[in-house]
Amino acid sequence: LFVPMTFVSKKAIHRGIPTYFARGILKEMRNPGSSFMGRTVFEAAGFVKTKFAEGDHPDMQIHTLPWSYPTPNQDADKLHLVDRRPALTVMPSLIYPKSRGELKLASADPFASPLIDPGYLTDPWDTEFLIEGIKMIREVMSHKSIAGDITENFFPGQEWADETALRRELPNRVHSIYHPVGTCRMGVDERAVVDPTLKVHGIEGLRVADASIMPSITGGNTNAPSYMIGEKAAEFIG
Numbered sequence: 001l002f003v004p005m006t007f008v009s010k011k012a013i014h015r016g017i018p019t020y021f022a023r024g025i026l027k028e029m030r031n032p033g034s035s036f037m038g039r040t041v042f043e044a045a046g047f048v049k050t051k052f053a054e055g056d057h058p059d060m061q062i063h064t065l066p067w068s069y070p071t072p073n074q075d076a077d078k079l080h081l082v083d084r085r086p087a088l089t090v091m092p093s094l095i096y097p098k099s100r101g102e103l104k105l106a107s108a109d110p111f112a113s114p115l116i117d118p119g120y121l122t123d124p125w126d127t128e129f130l131i132e133g134i135k136m137i138r139e140v141m142s143h144k145s146i147a148g149d150i151t152e153n154f155f156p157g158q159e160w161a162d163e164t165a166l167r168r169e170l171p172n173r174v175h176s177i178y179h180p181v182g183t184c185r186m187g188v189d190e191r192a193v194v195d196p197t198l199k200v201h202g203i204e205g206l207r208v209a210d211a212s213i214m215p216s217i218t219g220g221n222t223n224a225p226s227y228m229i230g231e232k233a234a235e236f237i238g
Contacts, residue, residue, distance in 0.1 A: 001120060001174040002061075002091035003130055004069035005137050006154035012086035014041075016067035041065055047219075050132050057219070059096055060133055063177075065089040071155055072172045083154060090141065092133025093177060095219045098123040103183045118180070121171055130170060131163065179222040184212040197236050198229075209233035 014020065014036070024037040032038055042065060047058035068083040069091075101119035106112045121127050134156065141150060155173065160166045184193040184200075194200050198207040209229050211222045218225050 001097065001126070001130065002063060002093040002177055003134060003170070003173055004065075004071065004089050004091050004175065005134065005141075005156065006068045006071070006083070006087050006089045007141055007150045008083075008085050008152040008154055009088045009149050010086070010151060011149050012066060012088050014066040015084060015086070016065075016069070016082040017084055048136075050129065050136065052129060052132065059219070060129075060136075061093040061095050061219075062137070063091040063093055065091070068154060069175075073175055087154065090137050092130065092137050094126055094129055094133070095217070097217070098125045101180075118176070120174060120176075127167065127170060130174065131167065134166065179211070179217065181211045181214040181217045181222060184208045185215045186213040187215060198233050207233060207237070 021037070024035045027035040028037040036043070042063050044064045046062045048060050048062060049058050050060050053059040066088060068085065068087040069089045070080040070082050072080070099119045099122045102115075102117045104115040106115050138153075141147065141153075156166055156169070160169050186192060186194050186196060186198070188195065192201065194208050194213050198209055198213060200206045200208060209232075211226050211229070213229060214222070214225065
């Protein structure tokens with residue numbers, strides 16, 4: 001999960017609106033690689049250690065986005081409006097969640113949608129971590145090197161300055177980073193779905209080769225280990 005923290009900025013030049021994206025697409029079509037549409041909108045990121053870090057490994061990822069993020073979260077069946085003011089969004093991200101979700105079959109019908117409960121924030125530790133991340137970003141954005149460019153903290157604003165209010169609002173502000181894993185976990189125990197060669201236990205001729213076989217989530221983005229899983233699968237099958 002990440003928490004979008006949006007700061008209205010005098011120096012921001014991008015806009016998170018349809019016309020700005022359309023111009024980017026046209027520019028990219030005329031000259032590939034010349035616009036943010038040909039690269040990424042997350043132009044800067046980092047891995048840092050919080051007070052919860054164990055050992056030398058960072059335990060928080062920071063994403064940045066050069067415009068406002070839709071708010072509140074995207075669970076509603078509608079598109080949220082994006083604030084059109086020039087802004088910078090910084091997202092403290094939980095990369096080692098302790099909460100665990102659940103996926104079940106709804107019926108024997110293979111076309112029926114499964115029952116998915118992501119279980120976000122069901123472990124209190126995840127809330128504590130994200131609150132700490134928010135505090136760290138607030139401290140960074142108050143530094144003299146950037147504070148003069150910030151005219152408003154859009155979220156969390158003054159109405160959530162109190163930590164109690166922030167904790168109450170947090171479930172409505174967190175977003176998935178779209179890196180779910182583990183619903184077909186690899187292993188040799190009774191809870192495992194696939195074996196170490198990616199074969200589904202009890203079914204002949206079926207393998208799974210994607211992020212779902214990871215027993216636990218990786219600290220970095222899941223695309224790189226997914227490439228590795230695909231390459232190993234090709235090796236096993238070949």
